[in-house]
Amino acid sequence: MFGYYLDLAFRNLKRNPGLTALMIGAVALGIAVCVMTLTMYRAMSGNPIWWKNDVLFSVTMDFWDPQQPYWDKKPELAPEQLTYRDAMAVYESDIPKHKVIMHKAVGILSVDGSSVKPERTVTRVTTKDFFAMFDVPFQYGGTWTDAADTGPEPVMVLSRKMNDRLFGGENSVGRRIRWDDNEFRIVGVRDNWMPLPTFYDVNNGSLEEPEDVYIPFGWNVALELPSAGNTNGWKPEDIQTYQDFLSSESVWIQMWVELPDDSARGKFQAFLDNYAREQKRAGRYQRPLNNRLTKVDQWLVDNNVVSNDNRVLVGLAFAFLAVCLLNTVGLLLAKFLNNAPMTGVRRALGASRRQVFFQHLVEVGVISSIGALLGLALGGLMLMGLRALYTVDPTDAGGTQALAHVDMTSVATALLLAFFATIAAGLYPAWRIGRIPPASYLKAQ
Amino acid sequence: MTAWNLRPIASALWRNRTGAILVAFQIAIGLAVLVNAVYVVKQRVEKIARPTGMDTANMIWVASAGFAKDYDYDASWREDLATLRELPDVKAASLFSNIPLSGGGSSNGFQPRPGEVTPKETVQGNNYDVDEQAIAALGVKLVAGRPFEVHEIQPPSEAFEMSPQAIVTQAFAKEMFPNDPNPLGKTFYDGLSKPITIVGIMEHMHGAWVGWDKLDHVVLFPRIKDGPNAVYLVRAEPGRRDAVMRDIEARLGDSNPGRLLRWVRPFDYFIHQSYLDDRNMAIFLSSVTSALLAITALGIFGLATFNVSTRIRQIGTRRAVGARRMDIVRHFLVENWMITTAGIVAGCGFALAIGYWISIKYELPRLDLYYLVGGVLTIWLIGLFSALQPARRASTISPAVATRTV
Numbered sequence: 001m002f003g004y005y006l007d008l009a010f011r012n013l014k015r016n017p018g019l020t021a022l023m024i025g026a027v028a029l030g031i032a033v034c035v036m037t038l039t040m041y042r043a044m045s046g047n048p049i050w051w052k053n054d055v056l057f058s059v060t061m062d063f064w065d066p067q068q069p070y071w072d073k074k075p076e077l078a079p080e081q082l083t084y085r086d087a088m089a090v091y092e093s094d095i096p097k098h099k100v101i102m103h104k105a106v107g108i109l110s111v112d113g114s115s116v117k118p119e120r121t122v123t124r125v126t127t128k129d130f131f132a133m134f135d136v137p138f139q140y141g142g143t144w145t146d147a148a149d150t151g152p153e154p155v156m157v158l159s160r161k162m163n164d165r166l167f168g169g170e171n172s173v174g175r176r177i178r179w180d181d182n183e184f185r186i187v188g189v190r191d192n193w194m195p196l197p198t199f200y201d202v203n204n205g206s207l208e209e210p211e212d213v214y215i216p217f218g219w220n221v222a223l224e225l226p227s228a229g230n231t232n233g234w235k236p237e238d239i240q241t242y243q244d245f246l247s248s249e250s251v252w253i254q255m256w257v258e259l260p261d262d263s264a265r266g267k268f269q270a271f272l273d274n275y276a277r278e279q280k281r282a283g284r285y286q287r288p289l290n291n292r293l294t295k296v297d298q299w300l301v302d303n304n305v306v307s308n309d310n311r312v313l314v315g316l317a318f319a320f321l322a323v324c325l326l327n328t329v330g331l332l333l334a335k336f337l338n339n340a341p342m343t344g345v346r347r348a349l350g351a352s353r354r355q356v357f358f359q360h361l362v363e364v365g366v367i368s369s370i371g372a373l374l375g376l377a378l379g380g381l382m383l384m385g386l387r388a389l390y391t392v393d394p395t396d397a398g399g400t401q402a403l404a405h406v407d408m409t410s411v412a413t414a415l416l417l418a419f420f421a422t423i424a425a426g427l428y429p430a431w432r433i434g435r436i437p438p439a440s441y442l443k444a445q
Numbered sequence: 446m447t448a449w450n451l452r453p454i455a456s457a458l459w460r461n462r463t464g465a466i467l468v469a470f471q472i473a474i475g476l477a478v479l480v481n482a483v484y485v486v487k488q489r490v491e492k493i494a495r496p497t498g499m500d501t502a503n504m505i506w507v508a509s510a511g512f513a514k515d516y517d518y519d520a521s522w523r524e525d526l527a528t529l530r531e532l533p534d535v536k537a538a539s540l541f542s543n544i545p546l547s548g549g550g551s552s553n554g555f556q557p558r559p560g561e562v563t564p565k566e567t568v569q570g571n572n573y574d575v576d577e578q579a580i581a582a583l584g585v586k587l588v589a590g591r592p593f594e595v596h597e598i599q600p601p602s603e604a605f606e607m608s609p610q611a612i613v614t615q616a617f618a619k620e621m622f623p624n625d626p627n628p629l630g631k632t633f634y635d636g637l638s639k640p641i642t643i644v645g646i647m648e649h650m651h652g653a654w655v656g657w658d659k660l661d662h663v664v665l666f667p668r669i670k671d672g673p674n675a676v677y678l679v680r681a682e683p684g685r686r687d688a689v690m691r692d693i694e695a696r697l698g699d700s701n702p703g704r705l706l707r708w709v710r711p712f713d714y715f716i717h718q719s720y721l722d723d724r725n726m727a728i729f730l731s732s733v734t735s736a737l738l739a740i741t742a743l744g745i746f747g748l749a750t751f752n753v754s755t756r757i758r759q760i761g762t763r764r765a766v767g768a769r770r771m772d773i774v775r776h777f778l779v780e781n782w783m784i785t786t787a788g789i790v791a792g793c794g795f796a797l798a799i800g801y802w803i804s805i806k807y808e809l810p811r812l813d814l815y816y817l818v819g820g821v822l823t824i825w826l827i828g829l830f831s832a833l834q835p836a837r838r839a840s841t842i843s844p845a846v847a848t849r850t851v
Contacts, residue, residue: 316482323744326470337755386729
């Protein structure tokens, strides 16, 4: 029976090609715009480490200006980064399973005797747990030791991309490399890793690719590295030396911890609060006690990673899909009613309402499938156009390269959503046509 | 019977209302999206088109990064600036701490008097360390005072240190000294209460972050940027920018093995990047809104066509009993107008609701009613044009159809 309905559906589609084309076009366009917008939305706001959402926490502490909150618009939040002295003090705690303090820096990477030109690379100055905590995969080797962080030892982890460029992709563990003219030894090559957005450091463009180079945290003091990200302060301070900077009230360090269960979380929260109370006695932390452990999903919301533009775009996508679906319902209705006399004959010859309903639903299915295929192709074209809009300099590995890494699941989600919405849109017309009394169409014949 | 036959048209419509309701919904959504999209796009276009105060079309930025252990920053920037200033077609070249309109920079709070002040008294400014050719290299207009002099330029400082003189924008001076018509020569203070004297006032200049409402609060300090990275601003003679860029690459590319010439870029590159999201939002909104209106128009067209094709015999009958072609066209256009208007009435409600939501999200003034009026007129026109062809076709149906069976 299904085969027969399919055959009928194709015949009916051919009967008025103009109307059919209009319908398929509307479905395809609706699906394409939805696929594009939702893909973009997901790329910008998805939780890239959802499987660890309940155990990963960003650490923020409110020691800001007693006169005014860090953020006027969200006065309940603490600054999104820590001061060096607070970060070092809190890092001492052994309650978390994993803990990381870090910041971004920039250095010139070069290999002695290599034909590859020295290159300015964005570098993450971090502690050893970074990779285990964020589930960063390794191609070769692995992370460094605790001693390397405090030493600091001249060890480095490269990205696979950078390893491909500098060493032709071979296992470079143990090779020598220079970072700002200091010799380092490679201990690991991280495999391709593309957390979207880069949740662990949201104050520097959340759509950027992760860093290509990782070095132990102790190097910031050893090399007097400034942060390549935002540094914010509230207190006028006379900062003359790097040591002044380290003990200042400027925030520039990001901190994350992994707390496996509620009891660890409670303990760590108490540890933070105790630390803040101690600092209060020393004259710091003048604001009400506000030490926060924030999960990744909440963190993305707090930090406005989902921009208002994005929310408007998603609203627009749904408005668009709604118009396309209303359109499809209207056109399907028109088309089915156009064929009502024939349906009347079929009903008179013994087809049940149920059968008529299913026959028309098959027709809707054919239209949605063709529309979905076309829509997918069209959506792909639109995404390419979108990428072109965002590419400022094709050679520049910047910001929205991220859009190049569209993952298939988000495309599939959008596609399925649109497909089933179209089928749902066909339910009413198919039901309506089944309820037509056959007699009125037979009389005139 | 009125001249327009409104009652029979309305009752005919009511008997077949499903399609009409669907189309009215589309129109409602279309109107709401159109009005708000136009409003947002206009805001973005105006934001991008703001004057920068600078001669952006002829400006070039050059970035150099020293990395070798034995790299001599001091000798290097002197040599680079001398080379740049000697190039043909170069008007001026200056060493800058940051690039305006690039989304990166430094801002600080300044105050009109020394000592502790309330946050309200603090005036925020985008600050840049520059040298004596900065004013010429930026192409900004001084409305009072003078550019920096060579002897005022301070040596590099690793600390966030201000200089004793500054050139500020009018907007900054006005906020710092609201009651003073001529703030030239007056003194303001940094957060550590160090005095700073205004030696020049710029008519207008943009600072670092295009989304910041203090974008035109700019403070220039006479100081050499700290090393080992340097950013040079080069201003070319009108129309010579690209030629000068090639010269710079050739001359500075390999001039010093201890550093990397990171890039030579026109100013437009940074401005374009800063406004990229605004521009793309405008493009995206306009194209999706146009597509949405096109689909709505198709919906109206489809419904009208269907209505005509199911009433061929009735139309023939009307024609046979004396209706003119004009009457048939009018019937369908009026019917369509009723549907469109029903959609518009609902759409006005949607449009205002969405407009309210957007004004809260973006902190914009409430949607102007002119937009709504414009949107309503546009939708009426779209509705009219979409139904025109089916209505015309209906009027060509011959009265003889009425006498035939099928």
